[in-house]
Amino acid sequence: MAEKVLMKGNEALAEAAIMAGCRHYLGYPITPQTEVAAYMAKRMPQIGGVFLQAESEIAAINMVIGVSAAGKRAMTSSSSPGVSLKSEGLSYLAGCDLPAFVVNVQRGGPGLGGIQPSQSDYFMATHAGGHGDFHMIVLAPASVQEMVSLTFKGFDLADKYRMTSMILADGTMGQMMEPVSLDMGEITHYDKPWAVTGTGGSREPNSIGRPHNIINSLLLQPEELERFNFERYARYKVVEENEVMYEEYMMEDADICLVAFGVTARVSKNAIKIAREQGIKVGLIRPITLWPFPKAVLRNAAEKVRAFVSVELSMGQMIEDVELATRCIRPVLLCNRTGGVIMTPEEVVAKIKEADEIGGSK
Amino acid sequence: MDFKRITLFSGHYGSGKTNLAVNYAMLLRKEKENVAIADLDIVNPYFRTKDSEDELKGVGIRLISSEFANSNVDLPALPADAYTMIDDKSMYAVVDVGGDDRGALALGRYTDAIKAENNFEMLFVINKYRPLTRDVKSTIRVMEEIESACRIRFTGVVNNSNLGMETTVEDVLETVEYAEEISKIAEIPVKLTSVRRDISGEVQKKLENVWAIDIHFKREWSI
Numbered sequence: 288m289a290e291k292v293l294m295k296g297n298e299a300l301a302e303a304a305i306m307a308g309c310r311h312y313l314g315y316p317i318t319p320q321t322e323v324a325a326y327m328a329k330r331m332p333q334i335g336g337v338f339l340q341a342e343s344e345i346a347a348i349n350m351v352i353g354v355s356a357a358g359k360r361a362m363t364s365s366s367s368p369g370v371s372l373k374s375e376g377l378s379y380l381a382g383c384d385l386p387a388f389v390v391n392v393q394r395g396g397p398g399l400g401g402i403q404p405s406q407s408d409y410f411m412a413t414h415a416g417g418h419g420d421f422h423m424i425v426l427a428p429a430s431v432q433e434m435v436s437l438t439f440k441g442f443d444l445a446d447k448y449r450m451t452s453m454i455l456a457d458g459t460m461g462q463m464m465e466p467v468s469l470d471m472g473e474i475t476h477y478d479k480p481w482a483v484t485g486t487g488g489s490r491e492p493n494s495i496g497r498p499h500n501i502i503n504s505l506l507l508q509p510e511e512l513e514r515f516n517f518e519r520y521a522r523y524k525v526v527e528e529n530e531v532m533y534e535e536y537m538m539e540d541a542d543i544c545l546v547a548f549g550v551t552a553r554v555s556k557n558a559i560k561i562a563r564e565q566g567i568k569v570g571l572i573r574p575i576t577l578w579p580f581p582k583a584v585l586r587n588a589a590e591k592v593r594a595f596v597s598v599e600l601s602m603g604q605m606i607e608d609v610e611l612a613t614r615c616i617r618p619v620l621l622c623n624r625t626g627g628v629i630m631t632p633e634e635v636v637a638k639i640k641e642a643d644e645i646g647g648s649k
Numbered sequence: 650m651d652f653k654r655i656t657l658f659s660g661h662y663g664s665g666k667t668n669l670a671v672n673y674a675m676l677l678r679k680e681k682e683n684v685a686i687a688d689l690d691i692v693n694p695y696f697r698t699k700d701s702e703d704e705l706k707g708v709g710i711r712l713i714s715s716e717f718a719n720s721n722v723d724l725p726a727l728p729a730d731a732y733t734m735i736d737d738k739s740m741y742a743v744v745d746v747g748g749d750d751r752g753a754l755a756l757g758r759y760t761d762a763i764k765a766e767n768n769f770e771m772l773f774v775i776n777k778y779r780p781l782t783r784d785v786k787s788t789i790r791v792m793e794e795i796e797s798a799c800r801i802r803f804t805g806v807v808n809n810s811n812l813g814m815e816t817t818v819e820d821v822l823e824t825v826e827y828a829e830e831i832s833k834i835a836e837i838p839v840k841l842t843s844v845r846r847d848i849s850g851e852v853q854k855k856l857e858n859v860w861a862i863d864i865h866f867k868r869e870w871s872i
Contacts, residue, residue: 291815292778292783292812293776293778293779293811294779298780302780329781459870463870464663466778466812466813550870553870553871553872554870557869557872629870630869632869
């Protein structure tokens, strides 16, 4: 067992990125993720890495494209309004099939919104990260330890599938302090024959055994663009088949199933303890990957439970994926707060009771 | 305990200053009538003294805090009434200074007055389990950065080394040497070792000046 340290979620994520081999941090400060940048500003010079505060979020994500095109692990981090700005770059990353690691420590929106925690960028992360057909791998940590482990995992998945991995955290995850172990094991190195690494000083195209690489997302021939999209989605299918992560909590005998990620999964666990003391059999399915979403797990759960409650800090976004995954064969209720307000376990218990009543018998 | 009129808690970001300041004010209130806690943390927008507002007011401790603390307004503003702690000589003030040199810079506004009155304690809060203050050398560097930012020298060390709710008695005892080394280099005493109340009894058997503290930031998502 490795030695533990007490870290803020944002700091832990930053240190994990360094351990994952990231030596290029390009970012721009915004509450509540600024500690990522502050930590990188202190650490990168110590290890010969690059910390760069770009002139804007858009500049930062485009720098990530550059670093990634050169075959290096790069990251940027921001919070909701800043991630909106990055959406163009996210689309270009997908169009170029480049790996990247992007962090969204969400705050309340829309617009400038507030600075308190939120989960209202679920749609943006899982369905509409930018224009065009593409997906990102979306990872939702629910503890400071997972800010570490999912960061490590995120860099790996990005290289493995040449995709963007996004950590979709919330202000609480970024700001809370918990003891963590930073022992993450070995990094897997992936060959990057596509990287733009020069031609060894020669202008002859084949001087290093391959033609010079070009990274580009402009494909003007419709058939060619279509072919690339089909190929990309074949790769996404592999991700959906192999990379789904979730946690089941007290689901063995559950009549009611809560679905929650990040901070609301923690509130839900506290609510489950209270509800079970009152005799209601309730459990939790916590998606750890929001894309790929644990569809099969929820579909199977729908055969066993009477109702679902989606617990979210939004006006109801993940609930649509729960309804789709379960084919609406059970009622799906929404327990939500928004704007930076976190629901209490008691509010979740009230919703559990409502679900218990309308769920009917199996 | 020998209380100075102004007690300042400063240290590395996340070392536990805010929680210690709240605990200290509670302790102080048991002996003194006019007690206030001033939140000068302009760095951290999330966990602040204001989280304990009801608890503090309930025992008659005045909270001097920015209008914007814990609001959705991300303004690094000092509380308008912070100068009360300087002017009102009958007040016992506990000051929660922001983390690191960046946080301590704001204290400079009050430095000359604090020094002139010369009835203060400036406590350096340390936590060996924080990644950027794992060793004596880096902790001393943080200390010097804070001192030059706010222009006040520390008068004592509070060893608040902890791993949150997972802290064991051994975790605390392992840091004694670290705290003593810092004390020796900085030429200031380790005034207190702050320990979560439920394990403080055990630590007390092996260590002097143990301060049993309560954790004041339990939230709906706390496990």
